[in-house]
Amino acid sequence: MAFLTLEDPNAKIKGSRDPLGMVPIWSSFARHIVTNLTTPSTSVRGFTTLILARYFTTLLIERGTIQKEEALDLFLRMEQLCAYARYVGHETEEGIRGIEKIKGRYEEGKGSVPIQANRKGMILSDQKVYGLWGLYSSPARVSGLITQGPVGIEDRTRIFIEKFYFPRLKEHLNPLMKIISKGGNINTKRGNDFFRALIGIMPEQYAPAEEDFYGKYLRDAIAVKTNSNGKREGLNSSQQNFRILLERYSDLKSPLNREEVVKIEHKSRKVDKRIADSLSRIGQLEALLAPADALFAFLLTQEEFSPKEAGGKLCNLWGKSVPHVKPSLFRELSQEIIKASSKKIATIMSNCCDALSIGDYTAVVEALIEWNTKVMEGRNAAPWVKLNKKGKIDVRYRGLNQEIPKGDDVPLLWRNSYFVNSLKSITFQLRNIK
Numbered sequence: 001m002a003f004l005t006l007e008d009p010n011a012k013i014k015g016s017r018d019p020l021g022m023v024p025i026w027s028s029f030a031r032h033i034v035t036n037l038t039t040p041s042t043s044v045r046g047f048t049t050l051i052l053a054r055y056f057t058t059l060l061i062e063r064g065t066i067q068k069e070e071a072l073d074l075f076l077r078m079e080q081l082c083a084y085a086r087y088v089g090h091e092t093e094e095g096i097r098g099i100e101k102i103k104g105r106y107e108e109g110k111g112s113v114p115i116q117a118n119r120k121g122m123i124l125s126d127q128k129v130y131g132l133w134g135l136y137s138s139p140a141r142v143s144g145l146i147t148q149g150p151v152g153i154e155d156r157t158r159i160f161i162e163k164f165y166f167p168r169l170k171e172h173l174n175p176l177m178k179i180i181s182k183g184g185n186i187n188t189k190r191g192n193d194f195f196r197a198l199i200g201i202m203p204e205q206y207a208p209a210e211e212d213f214y215g216k217y218l219r220d221a222i223a224v225k226t227n228s229n230g231k232r233e234g235l236n237s238s239q240q241n242f243r244i245l246l247e248r249y250s251d252l253k254s255p256l257n258r259e260e261v262v263k264i265e266h267k268s269r270k271v272d273k274r275i276a277d278s279l280s281r282i283g284q285l286e287a288l289l290a291p292a293d294a295l296f297a298f299l300l301t302q303e304e305f306s307p308k309e310a311g312g313k314l315c316n317l318w319g320k321s322v323p324h325v326k327p328s329l330f331r332e333l334s335q336e337i338i339k340a341s342s343k344k345i346a347t348i349m350s351n352c353c354d355a356l357s358i359g360d361y362t363a364v365v366e367a368l369i370e371w372n373t374k375v376m377e378g379r380n381a382a383p384w385v386k387l388n389k390k391g392k393i394d395v396r397y398r399g400l401n402q403e404i405p406k407g408d409d410v411p412l413l414w415r416n417s418y419f420v421n422s423l424k425s426i427t428f429q430l431r432n433i434k
Helices: 020-029 043-065 068-090 099-108 132-142 155-164 166-182 193-200 207-220 235-249 260-267 273-299 307-316 326-340 342-358 363-377 408-411 420-429
Strands: 112-115 183-189 385-387 394-397
Touching: 020 273, 020 326, 043 068, 043 155, 043 207, 043 394, 068 099, 068 112, 068 132, 068 166, 068 385, 099 112, 099 326, 099 394, 155 166, 166 193, 193 385, 207 420, 235 260, 235 420, 260 273, 260 394, 260 408, 273 307, 273 326, 273 342, 273 363, 307 363, 307 408, 326 342, 342 363, 363 385
Parallel strands: none
Antiparallel strands: 112 183, 385 394
Protein backbone atom coordinates (compact mmCIF):
# COMPACT_ATOMS: atom_id res chain seq x y z
CA MET A 1 0.00 0.00 0.00
CA ALA A 2 1.29 3.48 -0.87
CA PHE A 3 2.08 5.61 2.18
CA LEU A 4 0.27 8.84 2.94
CA THR A 5 1.69 10.21 6.18
CA LEU A 6 2.55 8.40 9.38
CA GLU A 7 2.13 11.39 11.69
CA ASP A 8 -1.20 12.56 10.23
CA PRO A 9 -4.27 10.81 11.70
CA ASN A 10 -6.38 12.40 8.94
CA ALA A 11 -4.43 10.46 6.31
CA LYS A 12 -6.92 7.66 6.84
CA ILE A 13 -9.78 8.66 4.59
CA LYS A 14 -13.06 9.03 6.46
CA GLY A 15 -16.62 8.77 5.23
CA SER A 16 -16.91 12.42 4.24
CA ARG A 17 -14.00 12.32 1.79
CA ASP A 18 -13.07 10.39 -1.33
CA PRO A 19 -16.47 8.71 -1.83
CA LEU A 20 -15.14 6.28 -4.46
CA GLY A 21 -11.97 5.35 -2.58
CA MET A 22 -9.74 6.65 -5.37
CA VAL A 23 -6.85 7.98 -3.28
CA PRO A 24 -5.27 4.66 -2.22
CA ILE A 25 -5.72 3.32 -5.75
CA TRP A 26 -4.07 6.13 -7.69
CA SER A 27 -1.44 6.47 -4.94
CA SER A 28 -0.37 2.88 -5.53
CA PHE A 29 0.11 3.48 -9.25
CA ALA A 30 1.85 6.81 -8.57
CA ARG A 31 4.54 5.19 -6.42
CA HIS A 32 6.05 3.59 -9.53
CA ILE A 33 7.14 7.04 -10.77
CA VAL A 34 7.29 9.27 -7.65
CA THR A 35 8.53 7.18 -4.76
CA ASN A 36 8.90 9.63 -1.88
CA LEU A 37 6.73 12.76 -2.05
CA THR A 38 3.09 13.25 -1.05
CA THR A 39 0.45 15.65 -2.32
CA PRO A 40 1.04 18.40 0.30
CA SER A 41 4.85 18.06 0.49
CA THR A 42 5.64 20.68 -2.13
CA SER A 43 8.04 23.12 -0.41
CA VAL A 44 11.80 22.64 -0.21
CA ARG A 45 11.97 25.19 2.60
CA GLY A 46 9.31 23.18 4.39
CA PHE A 47 11.79 20.30 4.45
CA THR A 48 14.55 22.70 5.55
CA THR A 49 12.41 23.70 8.52
CA LEU A 50 11.62 20.08 9.32
CA ILE A 51 15.23 18.88 9.44
CA LEU A 52 16.37 21.92 11.44
CA ALA A 53 13.57 21.40 13.97
CA ARG A 54 14.48 17.72 14.34
CA TYR A 55 18.19 18.55 14.60
CA PHE A 56 17.84 21.12 17.39
CA THR A 57 15.25 19.06 19.25
CA THR A 58 17.60 16.06 19.21
CA LEU A 59 20.48 18.28 20.35
CA LEU A 60 18.53 19.56 23.35
CA ILE A 61 17.46 16.03 24.32
CA GLU A 62 21.06 14.80 24.11
CA ARG A 63 22.15 17.69 26.36
CA GLY A 64 19.48 16.79 28.89
CA THR A 65 17.82 20.19 28.55
CA ILE A 66 14.45 18.71 27.61
CA GLN A 67 12.70 15.35 27.71
CA LYS A 68 11.78 13.38 24.61
CA GLU A 69 8.10 13.94 25.43
CA GLU A 70 8.63 17.67 24.80
CA ALA A 71 9.86 17.13 21.23
CA LEU A 72 6.59 18.07 19.56
CA ASP A 73 6.35 21.43 21.35
CA LEU A 74 9.87 22.35 20.27
CA PHE A 75 9.14 21.30 16.72
CA LEU A 76 6.03 23.50 16.55
CA ARG A 77 7.91 26.53 17.88
CA MET A 78 10.73 26.04 15.37
CA GLU A 79 8.18 25.77 12.58
CA GLN A 80 6.65 29.07 13.68
CA LEU A 81 10.05 30.78 13.83
CA CYS A 82 11.05 29.63 10.35
CA ALA A 83 7.68 30.62 8.92
CA TYR A 84 8.00 34.16 10.31
CA ALA A 85 11.61 34.32 9.10
CA ARG A 86 10.52 33.51 5.55
CA TYR A 87 7.53 35.86 5.60
CA VAL A 88 9.24 38.81 7.28
CA GLY A 89 12.75 38.40 5.92
CA HIS A 90 11.99 37.40 2.34
CA GLU A 91 8.45 38.73 1.88
CA THR A 92 7.20 35.40 0.59
CA GLU A 93 4.04 33.44 1.24
CA GLU A 94 4.94 30.55 -1.06
CA GLY A 95 4.62 27.14 0.58
CA ILE A 96 4.24 28.52 4.12
CA ARG A 97 1.64 26.54 6.01
CA GLY A 98 -0.48 28.79 8.23
CA ILE A 99 0.34 31.94 6.28
CA GLU A 100 -2.96 33.69 7.11
CA LYS A 101 -2.41 33.46 10.87
CA ILE A 102 1.22 34.46 10.41
CA LYS A 103 0.22 37.60 8.52
CA GLY A 104 -2.54 38.39 11.01
CA ARG A 105 -0.36 38.00 14.09
CA TYR A 106 2.47 39.98 12.51
CA GLU A 107 0.17 42.89 11.70
CA GLU A 108 -1.68 42.72 15.02
CA GLY A 109 1.53 42.74 17.04
CA LYS A 110 3.25 45.25 14.75
CA GLY A 111 6.09 42.80 14.28
CA SER A 112 6.00 41.26 17.75
CA VAL A 113 4.81 37.66 17.46
CA PRO A 114 4.22 34.78 19.91
CA ILE A 115 6.29 31.62 19.58
CA GLN A 116 4.27 29.15 21.61
CA ALA A 117 3.09 25.54 21.41
CA ASN A 118 -0.43 26.59 22.42
CA ARG A 119 -3.35 28.47 20.91
CA LYS A 120 -1.58 31.80 21.33
CA GLY A 121 1.23 30.73 19.04
CA MET A 122 -0.28 28.05 16.79
CA ILE A 123 -0.25 29.06 13.13
CA LEU A 124 -2.86 26.46 12.11
CA SER A 125 -6.06 25.21 13.71
CA ASP A 126 -4.16 22.00 14.47
CA GLN A 127 -0.51 22.68 13.71
CA LYS A 128 0.55 19.15 14.62
CA VAL A 129 -1.76 17.58 12.03
CA TYR A 130 -1.84 20.19 9.27
CA GLY A 131 1.68 21.56 9.63
CA LEU A 132 5.06 20.10 8.80
CA TRP A 133 5.01 17.49 11.59
CA GLY A 134 1.90 15.83 10.17
CA LEU A 135 2.42 16.35 6.46
CA TYR A 136 6.18 16.36 5.84
CA SER A 137 7.58 13.83 8.31
CA SER A 138 6.65 10.73 6.34
CA PRO A 139 8.04 11.88 2.96
CA ALA A 140 11.19 13.09 4.75
CA ARG A 141 11.57 9.69 6.37
CA VAL A 142 11.02 7.79 3.12
CA SER A 143 13.51 10.14 1.42
CA GLY A 144 16.17 9.15 3.95
CA LEU A 145 16.36 12.50 5.78
CA ILE A 146 14.99 11.60 9.22
CA THR A 147 14.80 8.51 11.39
CA GLN A 148 11.79 6.62 12.72
CA GLY A 149 10.04 8.16 15.70
CA PRO A 150 9.41 11.76 16.80
CA VAL A 151 13.09 12.76 17.05
CA GLY A 152 16.31 12.06 15.21
CA ILE A 153 17.78 12.62 11.76
CA GLU A 154 19.84 10.44 9.47
CA ASP A 155 23.62 10.88 9.49
CA ARG A 156 23.60 12.36 5.97
CA THR A 157 21.22 15.07 7.18
CA ARG A 158 23.22 15.82 10.32
CA ILE A 159 26.44 16.14 8.30
CA PHE A 160 24.73 18.53 5.86
CA ILE A 161 23.23 20.69 8.62
CA GLU A 162 26.49 20.91 10.57
CA LYS A 163 28.43 21.81 7.46
CA PHE A 164 26.01 24.25 5.85
CA TYR A 165 23.48 25.70 8.35
CA PHE A 166 25.01 25.30 11.80
CA PRO A 167 28.05 27.58 11.27
CA ARG A 168 25.73 30.52 10.53
CA LEU A 169 23.59 29.84 13.59
CA LYS A 170 26.33 28.86 16.05
CA GLU A 171 26.90 32.36 17.46
CA HIS A 172 23.19 32.71 18.18
CA LEU A 173 22.60 29.24 19.57
CA ASN A 174 21.67 30.22 23.16
CA PRO A 175 18.78 32.61 22.33
CA LEU A 176 17.57 30.27 19.60
CA MET A 177 17.56 27.28 21.95
CA LYS A 178 15.84 29.32 24.63
CA ILE A 179 12.95 30.43 22.44
CA ILE A 180 12.28 26.99 20.98
CA SER A 181 12.56 25.23 24.36
CA LYS A 182 10.64 27.76 26.49
CA GLY A 183 8.66 29.85 24.03
CA GLY A 184 8.03 33.57 24.28
CA ASN A 185 7.54 36.63 22.13
CA ILE A 186 10.02 37.97 19.60
CA ASN A 187 10.10 41.31 17.84
CA THR A 188 10.79 40.52 14.22
CA LYS A 189 11.48 44.17 13.35
CA ARG A 190 14.21 44.87 15.90
CA GLY A 191 17.64 43.58 16.82
CA ASN A 192 17.13 39.88 17.26
CA ASP A 193 20.42 38.60 15.92
CA PHE A 194 19.32 34.97 16.02
CA PHE A 195 16.18 35.83 14.02
CA ARG A 196 18.25 37.65 11.40
CA ALA A 197 20.54 34.62 11.23
CA LEU A 198 17.50 32.40 10.68
CA ILE A 199 16.36 34.69 7.88
CA GLY A 200 19.82 34.33 6.37
CA ILE A 201 19.54 30.56 5.96
CA MET A 202 16.00 30.58 4.52
CA PRO A 203 16.24 32.54 1.24
CA GLU A 204 14.11 31.72 -1.78
CA GLN A 205 17.26 30.99 -3.75
CA TYR A 206 19.28 27.86 -3.05
CA ALA A 207 23.01 27.51 -2.62
CA PRO A 208 24.73 24.89 -4.78
CA ALA A 209 25.22 22.71 -1.69
CA GLU A 210 21.48 22.84 -1.00
CA GLU A 211 20.61 22.03 -4.60
CA ASP A 212 22.93 19.04 -4.38
CA PHE A 213 21.48 17.77 -1.08
CA TYR A 214 17.78 18.35 -1.72
CA GLY A 215 18.19 17.40 -5.36
CA LYS A 216 19.57 14.00 -4.47
CA TYR A 217 17.22 13.10 -1.64
CA LEU A 218 13.95 14.94 -2.37
CA ARG A 219 13.89 15.48 -6.11
CA ASP A 220 15.68 12.33 -7.29
CA ALA A 221 14.97 10.13 -4.23
CA ILE A 222 18.33 8.35 -4.32
CA ALA A 223 17.97 7.02 -0.76
CA VAL A 224 14.49 5.51 -1.13
CA LYS A 225 14.75 1.85 -0.16
CA THR A 226 11.49 0.40 -1.46
CA ASN A 227 8.50 1.38 -3.53
CA SER A 228 4.89 0.65 -2.59
CA ASN A 229 5.34 -3.00 -3.58
CA GLY A 230 8.48 -3.49 -1.49
CA LYS A 231 10.80 -3.60 -4.51
CA ARG A 232 14.05 -1.69 -4.76
CA GLU A 233 15.39 -2.39 -8.23
CA GLY A 234 15.79 0.64 -10.46
CA LEU A 235 13.89 3.03 -8.20
CA ASN A 236 16.57 5.69 -7.91
CA SER A 237 17.44 6.00 -11.58
CA SER A 238 13.77 5.82 -12.61
CA GLN A 239 12.72 8.85 -10.57
CA GLN A 240 15.75 10.80 -11.75
CA ASN A 241 15.01 9.86 -15.36
CA PHE A 242 11.36 10.79 -14.91
CA ARG A 243 12.33 14.15 -13.40
CA ILE A 244 14.59 14.91 -16.37
CA LEU A 245 11.74 14.08 -18.74
CA LEU A 246 9.43 16.36 -16.76
CA GLU A 247 11.91 19.22 -17.11
CA ARG A 248 12.17 18.71 -20.84
CA TYR A 249 8.59 17.96 -21.82
CA SER A 250 6.27 19.50 -19.24
CA ASP A 251 5.45 22.85 -17.69
CA LEU A 252 6.82 22.63 -14.14
CA LYS A 253 4.54 25.47 -13.03
CA SER A 254 1.31 23.81 -14.18
CA PRO A 255 -0.53 20.72 -12.89
CA LEU A 256 -0.11 17.38 -14.61
CA ASN A 257 -2.42 16.82 -17.58
CA ARG A 258 -3.17 14.10 -20.12
CA GLU A 259 -1.21 15.73 -22.95
CA GLU A 260 1.95 15.74 -20.81
CA VAL A 261 1.50 12.13 -19.75
CA VAL A 262 1.09 10.99 -23.36
CA LYS A 263 4.11 13.00 -24.51
CA ILE A 264 6.39 11.82 -21.70
CA GLU A 265 5.23 8.23 -22.10
CA HIS A 266 6.25 8.39 -25.77
CA LYS A 267 9.60 10.08 -25.07
CA SER A 268 10.44 7.70 -22.22
CA ARG A 269 10.19 4.55 -24.36
CA LYS A 270 13.81 5.07 -25.46
CA VAL A 271 15.03 6.22 -22.02
CA ASP A 272 13.40 3.96 -19.43
CA LYS A 273 10.72 1.46 -20.39
CA ARG A 274 9.60 1.18 -16.76
CA ILE A 275 8.58 4.84 -16.81
CA ALA A 276 6.74 4.42 -20.09
CA ASP A 277 4.87 1.36 -18.85
CA SER A 278 3.96 3.06 -15.57
CA LEU A 279 2.67 6.16 -17.37
CA SER A 280 0.66 4.00 -19.75
CA ARG A 281 -1.00 2.28 -16.79
CA ILE A 282 -1.63 5.63 -15.09
CA GLY A 283 -3.20 6.95 -18.29
CA GLN A 284 -5.57 3.99 -18.43
CA LEU A 285 -6.46 4.30 -14.75
CA GLU A 286 -7.14 8.02 -15.01
CA ALA A 287 -9.28 7.43 -18.12
CA LEU A 288 -11.77 5.86 -15.70
CA LEU A 289 -11.10 7.78 -12.48
CA ALA A 290 -11.44 11.29 -13.92
CA PRO A 291 -14.84 10.81 -15.59
CA ALA A 292 -16.07 8.65 -12.69
CA ASP A 293 -15.26 11.48 -10.27
CA ALA A 294 -17.11 14.01 -12.43
CA LEU A 295 -20.08 11.71 -13.00
CA PHE A 296 -20.43 10.87 -9.31
CA ALA A 297 -20.60 14.60 -8.51
CA PHE A 298 -23.32 14.91 -11.16
CA LEU A 299 -25.14 11.93 -9.65
CA LEU A 300 -25.45 13.79 -6.34
CA THR A 301 -27.64 16.38 -8.13
CA GLN A 302 -30.09 13.78 -9.46
CA GLU A 303 -32.38 13.32 -6.46
CA GLU A 304 -35.61 11.44 -7.34
CA PHE A 305 -34.51 10.64 -10.90
CA SER A 306 -34.11 7.05 -12.02
CA PRO A 307 -30.72 5.72 -13.21
CA LYS A 308 -32.18 5.60 -16.73
CA GLU A 309 -33.29 9.25 -16.56
CA ALA A 310 -29.93 10.38 -15.17
CA GLY A 311 -28.16 8.26 -17.78
CA GLY A 312 -30.16 9.92 -20.54
CA LYS A 313 -29.00 13.34 -19.38
CA LEU A 314 -25.40 12.13 -19.38
CA CYS A 315 -25.72 10.76 -22.89
CA ASN A 316 -26.95 14.17 -24.07
CA LEU A 317 -24.05 15.87 -22.30
CA TRP A 318 -21.18 13.52 -23.19
CA GLY A 319 -22.25 11.59 -26.25
CA LYS A 320 -22.16 7.89 -27.07
CA SER A 321 -18.85 6.99 -25.41
CA VAL A 322 -16.04 8.36 -23.26
CA PRO A 323 -12.60 8.73 -24.90
CA HIS A 324 -9.44 6.89 -23.78
CA VAL A 325 -11.42 4.19 -21.92
CA LYS A 326 -10.20 0.79 -23.14
CA PRO A 327 -11.69 -2.13 -21.19
CA SER A 328 -9.14 -4.71 -22.36
CA LEU A 329 -6.23 -2.53 -21.19
CA PHE A 330 -8.02 -1.55 -17.99
CA ARG A 331 -8.40 -5.19 -16.98
CA GLU A 332 -4.60 -5.46 -16.97
CA LEU A 333 -4.65 -3.09 -13.97
CA SER A 334 -6.94 -5.29 -11.89
CA GLN A 335 -4.32 -7.01 -9.71
CA GLU A 336 -2.84 -3.73 -8.49
CA ILE A 337 -6.31 -2.27 -7.94
CA ILE A 338 -7.22 -5.33 -5.85
CA LYS A 339 -4.10 -4.86 -3.69
CA ALA A 340 -4.93 -1.18 -3.16
CA SER A 341 -8.66 -1.71 -2.50
CA SER A 342 -10.54 -5.01 -2.90
CA LYS A 343 -11.54 -7.57 -5.50
CA LYS A 344 -15.15 -6.40 -5.36
CA ILE A 345 -14.25 -2.77 -6.01
CA ALA A 346 -11.90 -3.79 -8.84
CA THR A 347 -14.80 -5.69 -10.45
CA ILE A 348 -17.16 -2.73 -10.10
CA MET A 349 -14.54 -0.41 -11.63
CA SER A 350 -14.12 -2.79 -14.56
CA ASN A 351 -17.89 -2.88 -15.08
CA CYS A 352 -18.02 0.91 -14.99
CA CYS A 353 -15.20 1.04 -17.54
CA ASP A 354 -17.08 -1.35 -19.85
CA ALA A 355 -20.24 0.76 -19.61
CA LEU A 356 -18.41 4.04 -20.30
CA SER A 357 -16.74 2.59 -23.36
CA ILE A 358 -20.09 1.90 -25.04
CA GLY A 359 -22.01 4.87 -23.65
CA ASP A 360 -24.32 2.82 -21.42
CA TYR A 361 -24.79 5.61 -18.88
CA THR A 362 -27.61 3.85 -17.05
CA ALA A 363 -25.16 1.06 -16.20
CA VAL A 364 -22.55 3.70 -15.32
CA VAL A 365 -24.92 5.30 -12.80
CA GLU A 366 -25.72 1.92 -11.25
CA ALA A 367 -22.02 1.03 -11.07
CA LEU A 368 -21.16 4.34 -9.38
CA ILE A 369 -23.85 3.80 -6.74
CA GLU A 370 -22.56 0.28 -6.05
CA TRP A 371 -18.95 1.54 -6.04
CA ASN A 372 -19.70 4.18 -3.41
CA THR A 373 -21.69 1.68 -1.34
CA LYS A 374 -18.80 -0.81 -1.20
CA VAL A 375 -16.26 1.89 -0.34
CA MET A 376 -18.44 3.16 2.49
CA GLU A 377 -19.03 -0.35 3.80
CA GLY A 378 -15.27 -0.67 4.18
CA ARG A 379 -15.31 2.44 6.37
CA ASN A 380 -18.37 1.39 8.38
CA ALA A 381 -20.15 4.44 6.99
CA ALA A 382 -23.40 5.06 5.14
CA PRO A 383 -23.32 5.51 1.35
CA TRP A 384 -23.65 8.98 -0.10
CA VAL A 385 -26.31 7.84 -2.55
CA LYS A 386 -28.55 4.81 -3.03
CA LEU A 387 -31.74 3.75 -4.81
CA ASN A 388 -34.99 3.99 -2.86
CA LYS A 389 -37.82 1.44 -2.96
CA LYS A 390 -39.18 3.06 -6.12
CA GLY A 391 -35.83 2.69 -7.88
CA LYS A 392 -35.18 6.43 -7.73
CA ILE A 393 -31.90 8.06 -6.75
CA ASP A 394 -31.80 8.94 -3.05
CA VAL A 395 -28.97 11.35 -2.24
CA ARG A 396 -27.91 11.10 1.41
CA TYR A 397 -24.85 13.39 1.30
CA ARG A 398 -24.42 16.08 -1.31
CA GLY A 399 -20.74 16.95 -0.91
CA LEU A 400 -19.44 19.91 -2.88
CA ASN A 401 -21.35 21.17 -5.90
CA GLN A 402 -19.29 20.66 -9.05
CA GLU A 403 -20.26 21.64 -12.57
CA ILE A 404 -20.04 18.64 -14.88
CA PRO A 405 -17.45 19.11 -17.66
CA LYS A 406 -18.79 19.75 -21.14
CA GLY A 407 -18.51 17.02 -23.73
CA ASP A 408 -15.72 18.85 -25.58
CA ASP A 409 -13.64 18.91 -22.37
CA VAL A 410 -13.93 15.20 -21.62
CA PRO A 411 -10.99 14.06 -23.84
CA LEU A 412 -8.55 16.08 -21.70
CA LEU A 413 -10.19 15.36 -18.34
CA TRP A 414 -7.60 14.74 -15.59
CA ARG A 415 -8.28 14.94 -11.86
CA ASN A 416 -5.49 13.24 -9.85
CA SER A 417 -1.90 14.37 -9.33
CA TYR A 418 -0.11 11.01 -8.91
CA PHE A 419 2.33 13.05 -6.76
CA VAL A 420 3.82 14.47 -9.97
CA ASN A 421 2.76 18.03 -9.12
CA SER A 422 4.81 17.80 -5.91
CA LEU A 423 7.84 16.60 -7.87
CA LYS A 424 7.33 19.43 -10.35
CA SER A 425 7.22 21.96 -7.51
CA ILE A 426 10.39 20.66 -5.82
CA THR A 427 12.21 20.52 -9.17
CA PHE A 428 11.17 24.06 -10.11
CA GLN A 429 12.26 25.51 -6.76
CA LEU A 430 15.69 23.89 -6.97
CA ARG A 431 16.31 25.61 -10.29
CA ASN A 432 16.54 28.90 -8.39
CA ILE A 433 20.23 28.68 -7.48
CA LYS A 434 22.34 31.54 -6.13
